[in-house]
Amino acid sequence: MISFRNVSKVYGKKDNAFVALKDITIELPEHKTIAVVGKSGSGKSTFLHLLGGLDRPSEGSININGKELTKLNKKAMDQYRGQDLGFVFQSFFVEANQSCYQNVALPLEINRVPLNKRKAIVEDALSQVDLTEKIRSKAGTLSGGQKQRLAIARAIVTKPKVILADEPTGNLDSSTGDKVINLLFDLHKKYSSTLVIVTHDQDIASKCDVRLYIKDGQIEKVEGLKGAAS
Amino acid sequence: MSWADIIKRSGRSLRQAKIRTLLTAAALAVGGFTLTATLAAANGAKAYGNKLVYTNFDPSSLIVAKSQDIFTSGPGSNKPQPYSSSYAALGDRGQQVKELDQNDLTALAKISGVASVFEQYTTSAQFITSPNSGKFTGSVEAFDPTISHQFTAGNLVNGNVPSGDVVLPQDYVSLLNFKSDQAAIGQTVSVQLRQIVGKTSVMNFKVVAVLAAPSTLIGGSSNTTLLLSAQDAQSAYDFVNQGTINYNRFLTATVRVVDGTNQAKLNAVQKAIQKAGYGAESAQNAQALITQIVNVLQIIILVFGLITLVASFFGVVNTQYISVLERTREIGLMKALGMSSRSVSKLFIVEAAWIGAIGAVIGSILAIIIGTLINPWISKKINFSGSNLLIFHWQQVLGLIVFLVIVSVVAGLLPARKASRLDPIEALRTE
Ligand SMILES: Nc1ncnc2c1ncn2[C@@H]1O[C@H](COP(=O)(O)OP(=O)(O)OP(=O)(O)O)[C@@H](O)[C@H]1O
Ligand SMILES: [Mg+2]
Numbered sequence: 001m002i003s004f005r006n007v008s009k010v011y012g013k014k015d016n017a018f019v020a021l022k023d024i025t026i027e028l029p030e031h032k033t034i035a036v037v038g039k040s041g042s043g044k045s046t047f048l049h050l051l052g053g054l055d056r057p058s059e060g061s062i063n064i065n066g067k068e069l070t071k072l073n074k075k076a077m078d079q080y081r082g083q084d085l086g087f088v089f090q091s092f093f094v095e096a097n098q099s100c101y102q103n104v105a106l107p108l109e110i111n112r113v114p115l116n117k118r119k120a121i122v123e124d125a126l127s128q129v130d131l132t133e134k135i136r137s138k139a140g141t142l143s144g145g146q147k148q149r150l151a152i153a154r155a156i157v158t159k160p161k162v163i164l165a166d167e168p169t170g171n172l173d174s175s176t177g178d179k180v181i182n183l184l185f186d187l188h189k190k191y192s193s194t195l196v197i198v199t200h201d202q203d204i205a206s207k208c209d210v211r212l213y214i215k216d217g218q219i220e221k222v223e224g225l226k227g228a229a230s
Numbered sequence: 231m232s233w234a235d236i237i238k239r240s241g242r243s244l245r246q247a248k249i250r251t252l253l254t255a256a257a258l259a260v261g262g263f264t265l266t267a268t269l270a271a272a273n274g275a276k277a278y279g280n281k282l283v284y285t286n287f288d289p290s291s292l293i294v295a296k297s298q299d300i301f302t303s304g305p306g307s308n309k310p311q312p313y314s315s316s317y318a319a320l321g322d323r324g325q326q327v328k329e330l331d332q333n334d335l336t337a338l339a340k341i342s343g344v345a346s347v348f349e350q351y352t353t354s355a356q357f358i359t360s361p362n363s364g365k366f367t368g369s370v371e372a373f374d375p376t377i378s379h380q381f382t383a384g385n386l387v388n389g390n391v392p393s394g395d396v397v398l399p400q401d402y403v404s405l406l407n408f409k410s411d412q413a414a415i416g417q418t419v420s421v422q423l424r425q426i427v428g429k430t431s432v433m434n435f436k437v438v439a440v441l442a443a444p445s446t447l448i449g450g451s452s453n454t455t456l457l458l459s460a461q462d463a464q465s466a467y468d469f470v471n472q473g474t475i476n477y478n479r480f481l482t483a484t485v486r487v488v489d490g491t492n493q494a495k496l497n498a499v500q501k502a503i504q505k506a507g508y509g510a511e512s513a514q515n516a517q518a519l520i521t522q523i524v525n526v527l528q529i530i531i532l533v534f535g536l537i538t539l540v541a542s543f544f545g546v547v548n549t550q551y552i553s554v555l556e557r558t559r560e561i562g563l564m565k566a567l568g569m570s571s572r573s574v575s576k577l578f579i580v581e582a583a584w585i586g587a588i589g590a591v592i593g594s595i596l597a598i599i600i601g602t603l604i605n606p607w608i609s610k611k612i613n614f615s616g617s618n619l620l621i622f623h624w625q626q627v628l629g630l631i632v633f634l635v636i637v638s639v640v641a642g643l644l645p646a647r648k649a650s651r652l653d654p655i656e657a658l659r660t661e
Contacts, residue, residue, distance in 0.1 A: 049655055052566075054566060054654050054655050055655060074570075074571070075570065078565075078568045078569065078570045079568060080568075081566065081567065081568040082567060082568020082569070083568065085568075087566055087567065089658065093559060093562075093563045093658060095560055095563075097246045098242065102242075106563075106564065106567060107567050107568070109231050109232070109235040109239070110231055110564070110567055110568050110569045110573075111568070112231070112232055115234070154567075
């Protein structure tokens with residue numbers, strides 16, 4: 001269970017203060033696909049950042065599977081991101097100068113997975129995204145779709161419980177984007193992880209079990225929650 | 231992230247910015263080169279100084295003079311001084327210098343801790359010759375068994391020269407037409423002495439050993455000094471000097487100290503002699519003087535080396551700042567993926583350490599290679615005869631490398647701090 005309780009996020013101070021999220025309270029199920037939908041500037045990324053432990057709420061509390069995020073110290077928060085989460089970003093953020101192997105191995109290094117176990121894990125992750133051939137290639141030489149698949153391999157390599165994807169198709173043409181989305185859904189099924197996708201795209205949203213509509217920092221409506229809960 | 235991964239990762243980052251890394255390391259290498267060479271030169275100079283002192287000086291004896299200023303400002307004074315009967319003219323310019331006479335020697339012998347007083351009877355010969363050679367200049371002196379001598383041929387049975395024998399400096403072997411150092415042993419050498427009034431006398435000696443050409447600059451005179459038994463040296467001295475005002479007056483005498491290898495006893499006797507109004511100098515004092523000169527020179531060059539290091543320090547700071555800026559997204563990503571601020575900071579510190587290590591190793595290895603190659607040439611050029619000017623101690627080189635690594639680590643601290651404090655959201659926002 002992912003639960004937000006009276007969560008607000010205010011950027012800046014006093015006169016410059018900007019309320020990006022306002023008093024959000026919601027419970028979202030695990031092992032489901034969740035779309036976060038809204039206009040630009042509505043607060044989708046802010047929501048995802050709070051969920052991903054990259055930022056802390058100004059008020060309220062966030063609880064994931066019994067883990068009270070607001071109470072975690074810096075080290076525990078790093079651990080939470082490194083072990084429980086997988087991130088996929090709009091602009092891929094792969095390290096262009098490094099090989100696909102090294103890109104995917106990064107989370108394993110961060111999580112101190114022993115050197116001798118890494119190779120098999122990385123190879124498995126790359127085969128999931130159909131990039132086995134590219135293991136020695138520099139990430140910079142890949143196409144956009146391949147880069148995003150590489151980023152997905154990096155996100156799943158630690159077998160996280162939750163995958164957070166912020167507009168994963170935003171920089172891709174629609175057919176490549178579809179493939180990436182299908183891949184994310186396939187992997188979600190395979191690992192029965194929770195998949196949270198931030199998107200503008202109604203097609204993508206309609207594929208998800210739950211749709212969370214955000215407007216001006218507040219929840220406008222939620223779809224699929226009852227069905228999912230049943 | 232483990233240290234091994236951090237080290238590998240930072241090494242990879244450096245390889246991706248090869249030129250920048252090498253240029254920054256090059257600046258450090260210049261410092262490393264200068265410092266390595268400076269330390270090596272100082273080592274060489276000190277070793278040479280020690281050699282110089284100990285081949286001319288018995289470390290358990292003291293050199294004593296009528297006054298201490300002979301050792302400090304050199305003999306003679308350029309200002310009028312109150313007259314004393316100790317004064318004697320020295321050299322052609324008529325500088326006045328106080329000399330020791332027999333009374334002084336007796337007084338010195340009575341100082342507690344003094345084993346014996348040994349005057350150096352150096353007597354100029356009119357000429358030195360052998361039965362089938364020309365005539366050459368030279369002098370004679372008593373063999374001092376307390377100084378280390380090196381022979382190229384022959385040897386001394388009881389560690390001293392028997393009466394009637396001579397230790398011949400190597401330069402005379404060919405001059406006196408002996409076929410080799412070995413062939414000179416047992417041959418006769420004649421020394422003609424002449425009194426001021428013109429009366430001459432010839433003394434014949436059998437060559438017992440050939441003295442290796444001294445490796446020292448100070449020892450230059452001993453290239454022309456034949457070493458005799460104390461008794462023969464005394465006879466030669468007496469013949470030339472008896473009846474003159476200089477007879478039995480000495481610029482310096484050697485005082486042997488009881489148990490003089492014990493530094494504390496040597497120092498005590500030195501103090502006592504100085505308290506009695508004489509000048510006294512130990513091998514250590516002479517050595518200290520040389521060491522002091524070397525140290526001063528070394529400090530001057532080290533300061534220049536350190537100045538280049540200051541420049542390279544800022545080079546490292548600059549390079550690392552650029553590195554942090556260039557890799558803002560990478561840092562943001564690593565932090566988003568759960569890398570701790572500490573690990574991020576370590577990553578950049580290790581990177582700086584790599585740069586330092588590369589620069590230091592390049593600099594010191596270049597210094598060692600170049601130094602080793604040009605050592606023979608320098609030694610020849612400045613007449614270092616057999617000694618190396620540049621002596622590399624691996625402990626020093628290692629210490630220097632560690633020092634340079636520390637310098638670059640310190641230089642990398644600020645950029646590393648900046649990297650570790652990056653907010654991942656901000657960092658990932660930069661396009
Ligand atoms: N660090 C910040 N300081 C001030 N305001 C911020 C900051 N980060 C976000 N905001 C503001 O908060 C609001 C929500 O931002 P957010 O990035 O969550 O929007 P979004 O829904 O993800 O938009 P988009 O679809 O364009 O990515 C925006 O108005 C944005 O300007
Ligand atoms: Mg956004």
